[in-house]
Amino acid sequence: MCGIVGYIGKKNATPILMQGLRALEYRGYDSAGLYVAGKGVLKRAGKVDVLAAAIPKEFSGNAGIAHTRWATHGPPTEKNAHPHTDTSRTIWVVHNGIVENYAELREAMIQRGTTFESDTDTEVLAKLIGEEYGMGVVLEDAVTRALKKINGTYALAVMSEREPDKIVAARLGSPLLIGIANDAYFLASDATPILPHTRRVIYLDDGELSILSPNACMVRREFETLSKKIEVLEWDAETAKKQGHEHFMLKEIMEIPEVIKNTLRGRLDFNEGTSVLSGLQNVASRLANIQRIIITGCGSAYYAGLAGKNLIEEFSGVPVEVEIASELRYRRFTGDSKHSILLAVSQSGETADTLEAIRIAKRHGMLTLGIVNVVGSSIARETDAGVYNHAGPEISVASTKGFISQIIVLALIALMLGRQRSLQKAKGRGLARFLSELPEKVSEILGRKDMVAEVAKRYASMQNALCIGRKFQYPVAFEGALKLKEVAYLHAEGYGAGEMKHGPLALIESSVPTIALLPMDSVYEKTRSNVEEIRARGGKVIAVTTEGNEAAARLADDVLFVPTTHEAFLPVLTVIPLQLFTYYIAKERGLPIDKPRNLAKSVTVE
Numbered sequence: 001m002c003g004i005v006g007y008i009g010k011k012n013a014t015p016i017l018m019q020g021l022r023a024l025e026y027r028g029y030d031s032a033g034l035y036v037a038g039k040g041v042l043k044r045a046g047k048v049d050v051l052a053a054a055i056p057k058e059f060s061g062n063a064g065i066a067h068t069r070w071a072t073h074g075p076p077t078e079k080n081a082h083p084h085t086d087t088s089r090t091i092w093v094v095h096n097g098i099v100e101n102y103a104e105l106r107e108a109m110i111q112r113g114t115t116f117e118s119d120t121d122t123e124v125l126a127k128l129i130g131e132e133y134g135m136g137v138v139l140e141d142a143v144t145r146a147l148k149k150i151n152g153t154y155a156l157a158v159m160s161e162r163e164p165d166k167i168v169a170a171r172l173g174s175p176l177l178i179g180i181a182n183d184a185y186f187l188a189s190d191a192t193p194i195l196p197h198t199r200r201v202i203y204l205d206d207g208e209l210s211i212l213s214p215n216a217c218m219v220r221r222e223f224e225t226l227s228k229k230i231e232v233l234e235w236d237a238e239t240a241k242k243q244g245h246e247h248f249m250l251k252e253i254m255e256i257p258e259v260i261k262n263t264l265r266g267r268l269d270f271n272e273g274t275s276v277l278s279g280l281q282n283v284a285s286r287l288a289n290i291q292r293i294i295i296t297g298c299g300s301a302y303y304a305g306l307a308g309k310n311l312i313e314e315f316s317g318v319p320v321e322v323e324i325a326s327e328l329r330y331r332r333f334t335g336d337s338k339h340s341i342l343l344a345v346s347q348s349g350e351t352a353d354t355l356e357a358i359r360i361a362k363r364h365g366m367l368t369l370g371i372v373n374v375v376g377s378s379i380a381r382e383t384d385a386g387v388y389n390h391a392g393p394e395i396s397v398a399s400t401k402g403f404i405s406q407i408i409v410l411a412l413i414a415l416m417l418g419r420q421r422s423l424q425k426a427k428g429r430g431l432a433r434f435l436s437e438l439p440e441k442v443s444e445i446l447g448r449k450d451m452v453a454e455v456a457k458r459y460a461s462m463q464n465a466l467c468i469g470r471k472f473q474y475p476v477a478f479e480g481a482l483k484l485k486e487v488a489y490l491h492a493e494g495y496g497a498g499e500m501k502h503g504p505l506a507l508i509e510s511s512v513p514t515i516a517l518l519p520m521d522s523v524y525e526k527t528r529s530n531v532e533e534i535r536a537r538g539g540k541v542i543a544v545t546t547e548g549n550e551a552a553a554r555l556a557d558d559v560l561f562v563p564t565t566h567e568a569f570l571p572v573l574t575v576i577p578l579q580l581f582t583y584y585i586a587k588e589r590g591l592p593i594d595k596p597r598n599l600a601k602s603v604t605v606e
């Protein structure tokens, strides 16, 4: 979604801001713009490259702010792109988030004679700040006063032509961090634009405002100055690059063995047959007594949650409900809050609905835990405790390694909860061993990726597909269908294999292939029957099954094999051929794999 970059220091801000905008492209956007002190503003609809081509040589200065916009209020046009300005064209504002009361504020301003150039809520905010600034206060005070008048969420950066050596930034509900280098300060919505320059950062918290100048950075809440902790980012800029792969999606799939190792590192106790999760140590005794878990998340994170439900119920017997965060936040919370926990799953740690579900659960007195990849993100900071994925930066909009690392963390939590209850040590030891063997097994699957590419070529022109699975494979069916929709732009439905007879079987014909998740697990025979029913009705079948299943070649039109493991951990393996299959279909179709149309990596609005 929208991205902010800012720079103030001794160097030319323009190339730094443009590099920052490029680093933020992965979040999804449809227009871009920048303001450079002393030079003015430039905006363009479309890609950052279009903006770059419009920048004249002399467009340089030592401070500036820039933005990628993902349209919410008004179409993705040049006039709606940020920065926006006040009536006297003195201040410039870039903003992420939504001003909920913008329509009434705008109406009141129009009554006062103000005219607007754009359809955006941000312009209303810029004009509000401008009105306060017109009273003769300094920029930070004008921003503080204006923000009191709005409802909604924001991360914003503001500059004024009257005070060119200053950037004012503020946050409520949308992430913003400050990078600290020896001779400069940076501002960004996430760490990627900052990483090439420095790893020392300050995270702004909700309600905080920062004043950056070339040699100082001050953070305050209302008018009180705060002393903020400087944190050091774990990721480096190199990790976030493609490393020779054509797309981030493939690079991130190829990283999965390493990611699983990193997610597991130091967290398996083979002797005790359990997991050691330092992020949950403070709440371990509460976890031993919980009677219900609600897992929440959106998209792939929600499907990882479904996989987590199976793992937690299987190993620990603790009942688990899984709810999409955008629904959970509007539902009535029922049951005993004291003995329930909310477990929020989010790669970015910024998903607005997931964050809101956490806040509501907290208000109901529930313990909230996070499974988050981005260190220091809002969800990581707002949950009571949690476990980091350690999956490294995920740049491709479609989650692949992030999804797998979420399942691995959920497996570790399931193991810990199980061992706190009736799961026997010997069984726990066996499960720990199965988990530790997964990286090697994933490498075997990845070693056969060209075979998946061959199969994908044969199906590249399909328009519709079904993905079916049962028990542990049920969430994989949904995740596989989601990948096909978002990356390959084809209509795919995930279904429980047993549901085929209750409707979807009517869709079956030779042009609607079914991807059947058919490993040799405890429900193999049941799913095999469903596959036979599909074949009997003229449907094509691509089976994802375990090695050694010779019958699969007779049963299906195409077969993709994965190694065997404990059936509860098979989703980690069976989803990988689906990720690769999607990737190669999208490649055949010439689609923008890493940045699918209309989608954003970090969904910071509800």
Ligand code: F6R
Residues within 6 Å of the ligand: 297, 298, 299, 300, 301, 302, 345, 346, 347, 348, 349, 350, 351, 354, 397, 398, 399, 400, 482, 483, 486, 601, 602, 603
């Ligand atoms: C799908 C995908 C999305 C995200 C969802 C949640 O490939 O990437 O469905 O899983 O937007 O995002 P996070 O995990 O950042 O909360």
